[in-house]
Amino acid sequence: MPTRHSLFALSALLGASCLTPVAVAQERTEDELKAREIYAKVVSIRSARGQENVPEVFEYLMSELSAAGFTDEDMKITDYENNGEATQGLMVWYRAEDPVKAPIVLLAHADVVDALAEDWVRAPYELIEEDGYFFGRGTADNKYGVTNLVQTFIRLKNEGWKPNRDIVMVLSGDEETGMVSTRGQAQYVHEHIKPEFVLNADAGGLALGPNGQPLYYGVQGAEKTYATWELTVTNPGGHSSTPRTDNAIYELSEAILKIRDHTFPVMSSELTRASLRIGGRQRLDKLGQAMRDFADDPSNEDAIAVLRANPATVGTIGTTCVATMLRGGHAENALPQSATVTVNCRIFPGVGIEATEATLKDVIDNEGVKFELISDLVESPESILREDVTNAIKASLAERGVEVPILPHMSSGGTDGMHYRNLGYDTVGISAAAAKQNDTFAHGLNERLPVASFYDGLDHWSIILKDLAGSED
The missing domain is CATH 3.30.70.360 (Alpha-Beta Plaits)
Structure with missing residues (x-):
């Protein structure tokens, strides 16, 4: 999932919809506008294999995080090479002043499967709002996850929230094409951070029925x-x-x-x-x-x-x-x-x-x-869905006015999570996204995410993190 910047925001957002500046300001909060600004910017960066644009994504994200108060010491770029092509990973610490628990690691990835403009109905590397959807490569996989985590860190920092444990956001740069950065980051996490558990923004989420009604909340607990x-x-x-x-x-x-x-x-x-x-x-x-x-x-x-x-x-x-x-x-x-x-x-x-x-x-x-x-084999075990994580998910769903079963499942697709499971960490996918089955067209033509899902999910991670890493008060 890619990048975002300030002045780009309003022009990019307005260019992607028919809303006037006044209408946007009236209808959306400052947090929502910042989230969409970030989303639009990261979608605009063609962070696919062969383009070597992942560093641009991370440079932008670091500028936004820095503006919110994260220091250079809070952010770490890791450089890797994947089949002769340079890529990166980004790790960001939301530090506790006096940690009383082991850290939590959060995952997402900034790269995408490439999209050719001539094949798409709309420009793939531009956030376009139309018919109740945000269209663009990565809108679902996984630039929404990146946007979600980054805007949450910025929001919590602006609120002055102080966690009781370190929270480390780990963004990989080649999840779609080899996971070299993923492996390197996972090993670093294992050697230096040793989290209690890992939460993945690239899997799981709220399943919607044909009429948009919530059916269940899926938690990825295993991968093929x-x-x-x-x-x-x-x-x-x-x-x-x-x-x-x-x-x-x-x-x-x-x-x-x-x-x-x-x-x-x-x-x-x-x-x-x-x-x-x-x-x-x-x-x-x-x-x-x-x-x-x-x-x-x-x-x-x-x-x-x-x-x-x-x-x-x-x-x-x-x-x-x-x-x-x-x-x-x-x-x-x-x-x-x-x-x-x-x-x-x-x-x-x-x-x-x-x-x-x-x-x-x-x-x-x-x-x-x-x-x-031609691929590296990674077989990973099933993860346990912890009671505290389950309760945090329920709190997030309740805030959205949703009461549905929480459903652990095995994913047919692969994510960064497999490498953390292999190192012994319970790793579950708990995305904020809500979508109908087969409705996002991830990896396919005209990828999209419901606009309502984008905005409704912006509180997801802040609620979960406050639940899992907040003070006893």
């Missing part, structure tokens, strides 16, 4: 293992005017289709079954019934079919692998000498990378397809 392979077929090639029976592209295509048609075994855990059971109770449709039926009986074939057919639930009941990138050939008038597909897998906890690769090789059944693992 993220692993990516490149599968390559090579061939002597030749002139396109003299085709040969073996062709690298055709051979690779057959392998891809076999992966498409394969389904991994159904799996579940106590956490995933509880998640489906509670989530299913909030729905009166066929999917909700299937969620409840599976939770009661994970061998229910009808329920399995419904869950596998829905993109939102297919990843909760087993390992998934999918082709995501493709390249092949070297000239239009030559037979391809090689063809490569990138296959990304989200592996159910406990399965392991070796077993997954062995399954893919068995499914393809072609020794001519060569496998190369």
Whole structure:
């Protein structure tokens, strides 16, 4: 999640909506205006791989934090290199004068998956307010999380709030592309900060129904293992005017289709079954019934079919692998000498990378397809949802006038949290965001976040931090 600046604020905000300056001032508090200013600025920075703009994000954030009273000693930039590209991490301490408890670490990430302007309906690196949504790359993943944490630190500092323990905000710079900064920061946290627990702004949140009604609050307590392979077929090639029976592209295509048609075994855990059971109770449709039926009986074939057919639930009941990138050939008038597909897998906890690769090789059944693992394997355990964190979440929801079940769940996507879990820290995702299922288009075209969700969530972290790190008074 990227950056923000002062004079940019009003012009950027007004350019992104039809509100007049007077209307904005009348309708929004100073805190809300500052939060939107930060949001607009960070969304405007193309902090994607290859752009090397993450330092600009952090430079801006540090200027805003400095203006609020955080000192140079309170902020630490960490430099890293990811496959030859420079990236950074930012750590910010909200210090207790006399700590009586171990610190709390807060996570978010400042980088984004890249977006090409020609593919989007709106400019991807400009905050645009339209039809009740904020549009722009990172509006959901994860620049809202960055904005949320930074504006909370600024707000609490302006209030003169004094915590009873250190709170450390840790913002990574390459969560989407390798997590080199994440690993480095996690190790630093482990060696120097030793928090009691870790809270992640890049996961969880309030789930809304089709009509916008709150259904439940999701807490990410576990993650599937993220692993990516490149599968390559090579061939002597030749002139396109003299085709040969073996062709690298055709051979690779057959392998891809076999992966498409394969389904991994159904799996579940106590956490995933509880998640489906509670989530299913909030729905009166066929999917909700299937969620409840599976939770009661994970061998229910009808329920399995419904869950596998829905993109939102297919990843909760087993390992998934999918082709995501493709390249092949070297000239239009030559037979391809090689063809490569990138296959990304989200592996159910406990399965392991070796077993997954062995399954893919068995499914393809072609020794001519060569496998190369191009991601680092990180398998992490489930985290416990602490009672004090649960109570803090309830306090935040109550302030929003929301009373819903709190639902721990396993995420099919990967976040920075996995590296902290691996180091022994209970790490849970408790974002302030509220959205309908599959409504934010994170990583996709025209990513967005409901405007109401943005503003309604601005109190979330201040309430939670005061609950978890406030004085006994």
